[in-house]
Amino acid sequence: MYGKIKDDLITDLSEVRDAGLYKEERYIHGPQGADINVEYPESAPTEDVINFCANNYLGLSSHASVLEAAQKGLDSHGYGMSSVRFICGTQDIHRELEQKIAKFLGTDDTILYSSCFDANGGLFEVFMKGEDAILTDALNHASIIDGIRLSKAKRYIVKHDDMNDLEEKLKDAQSCRYRMVCTDGAFSMDGTIARLDKICDLAEKYDTMVMIDDSHCTGFLGKTGRGTHEYRDVMGRIDIITSTLGKAMGGASGGFTSGRKEMIEMLRQRSRPYLFSNSVAPVVVRAAIQVVDMLSETTELRDKLESNTKYFRDEMTENGFEITPGDHPIVPIMLYNAKLAQDIARDLYYEGIYVIGFFYPVVGKGLARIRVQLSAGHEKEHLDKAITAFKKIGEKYDILGKTKDEIISKYGE
Numbered sequence: 187m188y189g190k191i192k193d194d195l196i197t198d199l200s201e202v203r204d205a206g207l208y209k210e211e212r213y214i215h216g217p218q219g220a221d222i223n224v225e226y227p228e229s230a231p232t233e234d235v236i237n238f239c240a241n242n243y244l245g246l247s248s249h250a251s252v253l254e255a256a257q258k259g260l261d262s263h264g265y266g267m268s269s270v271r272f273i274c275g276t277q278d279i280h281r282e283l284e285q286k287i288a289k290f291l292g293t294d295d296t297i298l299y300s301s302c303f304d305a306n307g308g309l310f311e312v313f314m315k316g317e318d319a320i321l322t323d324a325l326n327h328a329s330i331i332d333g334i335r336l337s338k339a340k341r342y343i344v345k346h347d348d349m350n351d352l353e354e355k356l357k358d359a360q361s362c363r364y365r366m367v368c369t370d371g372a373f374s375m376d377g378t379i380a381r382l383d384k385i386c387d388l389a390e391k392y393d394t395m396v397m398i399d400d401s402h403c404t405g406f407l408g409k410t411g412r413g414t415h416e417y418r419d420v421m422g423r424i425d426i427i428t429s430t431l432g433k434a435m436g437g438a439s440g441g442f443t444s445g446r447k448e449m450i451e452m453l454r455q456r457s458r459p460y461l462f463s464n465s466v467a468p469v470v471v472r473a474a475i476q477v478v479d480m481l482s483e484t485t486e487l488r489d490k491l492e493s494n495t496k497y498f499r500d501e502m503t504e505n506g507f508e509i510t511p512g513d514h515p516i517v518p519i520m521l522y523n524a525k526l527a528q529d530i531a532r533d534l535y536y537e538g539i540y541v542i543g544f545f546y547p548v549v550g551k552g553l554a555r556i557r558v559q560l561s562a563g564h565e566k567e568h569l570d571k572a573i574t575a576f577k578k579i580g581e582k583y584d585i586l587g588k589t590k591d592e593i594i595s596k597y598g599e
């Protein structure tokens with residue numbers, strides 16, 4: 187009987203709307219890429235815009251050789267598996283992809299999941315029991331938080347990127363049987379990159395495992411795109427890496443856990459999202475093999491992404507925007523005020539630049555921003571159009587070269 191809950195939901199939904207937190211979905215006509223045609227409820231007809239808010243870091247979502255590999259996969263291995271891996275859902279290409287990912291990342295072995303959300307959901311409870319401790323960064327991704335909730339381990343929430351707090355908590359957890367530190371490789375709202383060198387030193391000192399979720403890094407961070415462990419020069423010192431195929435690695439779907447041999451072997455026996463959920467589709471597997479092969483052969487795409495990132499960050503800073511410094515293609519343009527961030531994002535949209543404003547509760551109170559995500563799919567003309575549009579709109583709101591205090595005194599927090 188669908189009764190009382192219906193009225194409650196109608197009330198709750200209107201509260202979400204009134205708070206300005208209702209998420210509208212915009213319809214893209216055509217494939218993902220740098221140039222997209224978007225249907226935005228407010229704006230019909232559709233607009234041609236340059237996309238700066240996809241996780242399509244390497245521009246592979248619609249790359250010709252990835253599409254070709256997917257087509258081939260469809261022909262050679264069919265459309266669906268209709269089975270979990272351990273019954274009749276494992277093809278030669280599933281195993282091939284797992285081994286190629288392990289080689290690429292420099293780990294012992296890899297296990298595929300339908301998503302990185304599932305990889306994290308099926309990880310912690312397998313190893314970490316009531317007598318163990320998990321130390322998790324306060325800003326870690328929702329899927330890490332949920333995965334940890336499923337385990338009975340004692341949970342320590344470590345202040346974001348705070349090595350002193352981490353050390354205090356490691357000391358406190360010394361009586362536990364096992365300890366595991368967990369962190370995002372890069373944090374999606376700030377583009378900050380975890381200090382894995384420091385984390386690994388502490389983990390060694392306190393006999394602790396290290397787990398990273400490298401979803402926003404796999405394929406492009408570090409000199410040859412292996413990820414945060416390469417960027418921080420700690421290859422071989424990370425015990426478990428989870429990541430997604432749904433961002434830089436082609437962007438379709440799928441995720442994986444990669445790391446120590448025995449841990450991966452045990453996940454195949456015990457991890458619930460692996461045991462009780464369907465295999466990754468052969469088309470996706472075949473295309474992902476192509477992506478790993480490409481990235482193993484040449485660093486061309488990650489090099490282009492790196493130079494796009496540097497160019498955009500330098501030009502925007504030069505023009506008087508305040509950008510959280512760093513190397514990551516996630517570029518937060520700080521505006522502090524929620525309405526200002528939304529207004530500027532909307533104005534940019536009508537200038538043909540698609541970016542999103544983020545504000546509390548997605549980021550901290552008074553830390554509203556526009557997040558720009560760069561891609562190897564962007565050409566210099568795309569970047570220059572965006573820089574010009576940002577400058578025009580920045581002038582309109584009189585924020586160029588202004589300090590945080592000046593912006594807040596004009597627009598409020």
Ligand SMILES: *Cc1c(COP(=O)(O)O)cnc(C)c1O
Binds near residue numbers: 430440
């Ligand atoms: C995107 C993301 C995920 C989810 O990946 P899916 O494969 O889409 O489930 C998990 N963790 C982090 C850190 C992410 O950024």
